[in-house]
Amino acid sequence: MKQIIKRTKAYYCVECGKCSGSCPVARVNEGFSPRVIVERALSGMKGEIEGDRELWTCLTCEACTTKCPSTVKFSEFIRGMRSSAFNSGYTSRCSQGGLLHSIQRVQSYRDLVQNRLQWISDDLKTSTEGEVLYFTGCLPYFENLFSGFVNPLEIARSTVKILNKAGISPVVSPNERCCGHDLLWTGNVETFQKLARLNVEMIKESGASRIVTSCPECLRTLKLDYADFLEGTDIEIVHISEFISSLIKNNDIKLNRAGIMTYQDPCRLGRHMGIYDAPREVIKSMGELVEMNKNREESSCCGVSAWATCEGNSKQMQIERLIEAKSTGADMLVTSCPKCLIHLRCAVHNQIPVEKEKVDIPVVDLTVAACRALAGE
């Protein structure tokens, strides 16, 4: 624990409480306080933190990190403590009964032969080797689980269509594994490393020098957490929103008007990676952007992270966010993270304590919206 404190500069904490004040979870859950967790760590209460269920409640959304005057990396601190708790035998209370983590762990078996490319229809051009690799992430599995209320694979199809439009036939590998983001953030570092090694092998085999992802979590993981595994290679990793916005800047594609939109910043894309403008430029080129009160660094999270938590807190945060989106008067809420899409739609899909009309706003993925607005389609 001392190492974790040192690495994340937690010893700089001055107990000002800005973290707890800005924390979206603390706002709806009185029992949760980042400040208290750090204070406990500083007074050496390792066992108490590991055994505390609130350790798994944190969304690692970094709302606190952007506010902290002492630059304590709280999300990193939580990640470190979770891995330490995991090694002591504690696990998160996963949503879906832990099914998603199980799927991800299964993917760490080397000899597994997945059927993950069923979604590639004849009109999509992909290749087995090439310059650009499209990292699809968990989309095929999300389709298996959540097709009742969202269309995750439409994101994958739209991404390939846009890449095709730019004259790129991306590599989509059947050997791709989960990037390991969720396991890494719930303490299972060993399996994360296995997944990372398998993915890096796959990437090297494909000969790609550029990776496009449609998921901010894959982006973060590949760019930051794979850094050690990708050492010595010169691979550029971009999110699809950056890619589309560069296409628009170069006049390579034109988008039709698609209405008034508001934008949900995914925490991994925004606060973790600092990408706020690219998706906004894409939206502005196909419609009018109206911001919600909480936007950019202030944006609130979709309520669930790494499939570690889904409870009353999450629902309340989702409902509040949807009400906020609806009150902007926008035709749709655009996001660029498949998980934000799933979580926000799930809130509307299920029974909630507010009237449906208050929260029922279409939630669309940025790539899907851009693909629909492609001129000449």
Next chain:
Amino acid sequence: MTEFSPRIVAFCCNWCSYVGADLAGTSRLQYPDNIRIIKVMCSGQVFPSYILKALELGADGVMVAGCHIGDCHYVSGNKKAQERVETLLRVMKTLGLDPRRVRLEWISASEGVKFANTVKEFVEEVKELGPNQLGVRE
């Protein structure tokens, strides 16, 4: 080399299938000992994750057994079980796991014979499939 003897996990509901298994026993019916029964209150409480986790940890087959449709002690738990198993089968297909390793059966408290026969059949089928590849650790 000895013959492959599969390890099979069976989730049996408290009200029908477990009693069915009990009846098979008290009727002195013979069935293979490859099966490890876990009693649950209702087949509807068997999360897809329980099944996948059993496979992940090396079970060669998993059976979920509940009351016949319409007979569920909790009215519609078995319908939930059906949905859950269907969801899991979709996931297993994408993962490249053989869906024949998972079986959903309706066995009532009076069907001891059916229980014994189902187990025999399932064990034979899993024997043909061979050991679960996930059970082989690196």
